[in-house]
Amino acid sequence: LSHWLYPFQVVGLESTRQISEWQSPSFQDWGTRAYLMLVLAFLISYTYSVRKPDFTELIIPIFLMTLGFTAIRHVPLTAITLIPFIALALSRGSVTQLSALWHRMELGQFYKKWIGGGKQLGKGEYWLNWLLLLTISIGLSVYYPIYHADDEDKANASLPVKAAEFIVSSGISGNMFNSYGFGGYLIYRLYPTQRVFIDGRADMYGDDFFKDYIKIIGVKSGWEKTFAKYQIDYVITERNEPLRQLLQARGDFRLVYDDKYNSVLVLNAPRYTNIIAKYGQ
Secondary structure (H helix, E strand, O other): OOOHHHHHHOOOOOOHHHHHHHHOOOOOOHHHHHHHHHHHHHHHHHHHOOOOOOOOHHHHHHHHHHHHOOOHHHHHHHHHHHHHHHHHHHHHHHHHHHHHHHHHOOHHHHHEEEEEEOOOHHHHHHHHHHHHHHHHHHHHHHHHHHHHHOHHHHHHHHOOOOHHHHHHOOOOOEEEEOOHHHHHHHHHHHHHOOOOOOOHHHHHHEEEEHHHHHHHHHOOOOOOHHHHHOOOOOOOOOOOHHHHHHHHOOOOEEEEOOOOOEEEEEEHHHHHHHHHHOOOO
């Protein structure tokens, strides 16, 4: 029974509201606006369908639409679900009616006369295809090295690639504290020798633990006590995080790695004396 209830428990987690992908779509970008237009297309197709939908054809898309409006991460799943229902509704008379209306319109007559008729290109089509293929191939071969010139920097901007490499090369170990978005990559890079503090599976950690993480990373009231509870040995986080600045200012953690995106701090303790002496900033 718990497996059937699990999806509803995840949707109901309070902690997930702190994560951008679990927040409601704002419709400020064209991706979410396209989703809104898809919902409108669904409503219009059902309104003008010759046969009214049955219970199943209503409850499934409405349930998914509710999820889509609740969290942006559900929008792709909702879109995939809505399209077959829209197609089904359109096939029940709407497409035929629209087709008849199109043929009666002056625009439809114009299209059929000047555009829709068309004719075969013959041998010209053969040469145009090869010319198009050659142009695309040359364009891609020229653009490829330009596009990939800064791949390493792009990767490091979104993932702690260089910071993780520093942890490995310098031999840092112990209880890690990491940013939420870093968890998945750090598992890939450091497991099993190092265990992350948290990763993207917020549902696996539960509300209480995630609230502790939010308190620490947001340096909210009482964060010091919560941070101390987990006996953290080193921290890997974004360079602009307030937590990084406060830990460094307190003096109990030393900055040992810093690039323009990410930082690593270690506890100012005897076990890290050599690392601090070599890399300390």
